[in-house]
Each structure stands twice: as C-alpha cells, then as structure tokens.
Amino acid sequence: MTTEQLVKEIQKKKSFLCIGLDVDLNKIPQQLLEEEDPIFAFNKAIIDATHHLCVAYKPNTAFYEAYGLKGWKSLEKTIQYLNEYYPEIFTIADAKRGDIGNTSTMYAKAFFEDLAFDSVTVAPYMGKDSVEPFLAFKDKHTIMLALTSNAGAFDFQTLSVNNTELYKQVLETSKTWNHSENLMYVVGATKAEYLADIRNIIPDSFLLVPGVGAQGGNLQDVCKYGMNDTVGLLINSSRGIIYASNNADFAEVAAQKAKELQLEMEAELNAYFK
Numbered sequence: 166m167t168t169e170q171l172v173k174e175i176q177k178k179k180s181f182l183c184i185g186l187d188v189d190l191n192k193i194p195q196q197l198l199e200e201e202d203p204i205f206a207f208n209k210a211i212i213d214a215t216h217h218l219c220v221a222y223k224p225n226t227a228f229y230e231a232y233g234l235k236g237w238k239s240l241e242k243t244i245q246y247l248n249e250y251y252p253e254i255f256t257i258a259d260a261k262r263g264d265i266g267n268t269s270t271m272y273a274k275a276f277f278e279d280l281a282f283d284s285v286t287v288a289p290y291m292g293k294d295s296v297e298p299f300l301a302f303k304d305k306h307t308i309m310l311a312l313t314s315n316a317g318a319f320d321f322q323t324l325s326v327n328n329t330e331l332y333k334q335v336l337e338t339s340k341t342w343n344h345s346e347n348l349m350y351v352v353g354a355t356k357a358e359y360l361a362d363i364r365n366i367i368p369d370s371f372l373l374v375p376g377v378g379a380q381g382g383n384l385q386d387v388c389k390y391g392m393n394d395t396v397g398l399l400i401n402s403s404r405g406i407i408y409a410s411n412n413a414d415f416a417e418v419a420a421q422k423a424k425e426l427q428l429e430m431e432a433e434l435n436a437y438f439k
C-alpha cells in the first residue's frame with residue numbers, strides 16, 4: 166500500500182486508529198477456546214466489528230510466536246483474512262527485527278513477501294545495513310523505533326551522543342539511507358511532549374504511536390505536537406480495545422471502544438484541517 170492510499174483511507178474514515186491484535190489466550194472469552202483456532206476466531210470477530218473505525222491492524226508477533234506453529238498459523242490466517250476481505254486496511258507486523266544485512270533480507274521476505282504485510286517494525290541498533298534491506302521493498306513500509314513508550318526508553322534512547330540525544334541522531338542518520346522515503350517511526354504516546362522536537366527533524370514522516378489506553382498516553386497531546394498536513398499519525402491501542410470485555414459481547418464492546426477513539430480523532434482532524 167502506498168502512503169497516499171493510507172492518507173486517503175484516513176480522510177475517508179476520519180480515523181487514524183490502529184488496533185493492536187495482541188492475543189493472549191488467558192484473556193479472551195473462554196468459550197472461544199472450543200474453536201479449532203481460537204486466536205483466529207477472536208481476531209476475525211474483532212476485525213469484522215471494528216474495520217470501519219480504524220485504518221490499520223497491528224498484530225505483535227510475540228503473541229503468536231508464544232504458541233509455536235499453531236500461533237504462526239493463526240497469524241498467517243489473520244493477515245490472509247485482512248488482505249482478502251479488507252485490502253484497504255494498512256497492516257503492520259510488529260516484530261521489531263533487524264540483523265546483519267543478509268539476515269534482514271530474509272526477515273523482510275518473511276513479512277513483506279510470504280505473509281504480505283504492508284509494514285514491519287524494526288530496531289535501529291545495528292544501523293544502516295540492518296535496515297536498508299527492508300527499505301528496498303517498493304510500497305512496503307519499515308517502521309523504526311525512535312522513542313519508545315516504556316520506562317526503559319530513558320536507558321539509552323535519550324543519552325547524549327554528538328551533543329544530541331541518541332533518538333534524534335537515529336532520526337537524522339536514517340534520513341540519509343537509501344529509500345528512506347519508506348521509513349516510518351515509532352514514538353510512544355507516553356512521550357507526546359517530545360513530538361515537537363521530533364517533528365523538527367522528520368516533519369513529513371508517518372509515526373506509529375502506541376501507548377494510549379492501557380499505558381496511559383493522551384491522544385490529544387499526541388495530535389497537538391505530532392499531527393502534520395497529511396495527518397502523519399497512526400495511533401495504536403491494543404488491550405484497551407480488544408479486552409474491553411471478555412464476555413460473549415467482546416467484539417461489540419471492542420467496537421464501542423474503537424468508536425470512542427475514532428470520534429476523538431475526528432474532532433482532532435476537524436480542528437486541524439478547518
């Protein structure tokens with residue numbers, strides 16, 4: 166999917182919501198455990214109930230890898246279902262990969278070719294040759310960690326290097342890489358006040374912003390500092406939406422939660438583009 170197609174979808178739905186499909190069998194309605202593939206059954210119900218309110222889904226691969234072959238199969242069925250029935254939706258494999266170039270190429274093939282995701286998250290720690298193999302794929306997007314939502318973000322990401330903070334150096338340097346137009350960046354919603362500085366370095370890039378809902382990030386603050394003329398934001402909530410109920414009405418209640426966020430996003434879009 167191209168960035169232009171993503172922006173069109175945001176404008177059409179008045180939403181830049183990304184729903185995280187982080188499925189934990191201990192948290193889903195227990196009657197689903199009788200299904201042949203409980204993870205896929207859960208995802209399908211959530212997707213069917215919420216697809217009109219969001220523009221992206223982000224399965225975090227950890228929640229699938231934890232269940233071995235069965236989990237990987239559920240991930241494959243989920244992305245195939247999305248690509249077949251909701252091809253307008255932007256898909257993110259949250260895998261946080263990155264390795265020597267030769268290995269990164271295989272990671273890129275796994276997520277972009279075999280599973281056919283639109284994007285994958287990567288870690289920048291191994292540098293240019295670990296990220297460029299992902300960037301080489303046309304109309305695919307590589308979402309690199311910049312400033313993450315967790316407390317440990319302050320262990321390394323904000324340390325001073327070259328008289329700047331490491332995450333800022335990561336942003337600056339990554340702009341010089343081949344096909345850097347295929348980069349997006351992760352900035353945690355819990356770090357909204359840093360977005361003004363971040364926008365000075367990467368004014369036009371899309372940002373994936375996780376951390377509203379369960380982690381306490383504030384949507385309005387993220388929009389205030391992070392929105393740009395093409396919106397430039399995908400705000401993710403996982404647990405806050407998919408586990409809003411663990412009764413038979415889970416999909417319906419998830420849709421209500423998604424609708425609440427969509428309405429807040431619509432208000433932000435109306436204010437910015439008035």
Ligand SMILES: O=C(O)c1cc(=O)[nH]c(=O)n1[C@@H]1O[C@H](COP(=O)(O)O)[C@@H](O)[C@H]1O
Pocket residue numbers: 185187225259286312313314315351352353375376377378379380401402403404405
């Ligand atoms: O790359 C991510 O998506 C990510 C980066 C980050 O800084 N913080 C963060 O929470 N995430 C992911 O975003 C999701 C957040 O989930 P909730 O806290 O349940 O909304 C999880 O899949 C995290 O792994």
